[in-house]
Amino acid sequence: MIIYQCRSCRTVLGTFADGESRIEALLETLTPEERDTIIEQVGDNRMVYVLCEHCQDALNRHPELYDLTSPLQ
Numbered sequence: 001m002i003i004y005q006c007r008s009c010r011t012v013l014g015t016f017a018d019g020e021s022r023i024e025a026l027l028e029t030l031t032p033e034e035r036d037t038i039i040e041q042v043g044d045n046r047m048v049y050v051l052c053e054h055c056q057d058a059l060n061r062h063p064e065l066y067d068l069t070s071p072l073q
């Protein structure tokens, strides 16, 4: 399972089956560094940490509240 979760508020944004071509293709476009940063293997699942709309909005308004170099904190 591939689980998209907001890295800020921890809301689960969506889950996808392993091998779903649309998602795999998307993950393929990431650089190795990006993959290391936003993808974490947890048991059988792959967590993909992104920002939900709400947090993206808050980030745009208050970038000082977010440390982009430490997305997992």
Ligand SMILES: [Zn+2]
Residues within 6 Å of the ligand: 006, 007, 008, 009, 010, 011, 051, 052, 053, 054, 055, 056
């Ligand atoms: Zn969020």
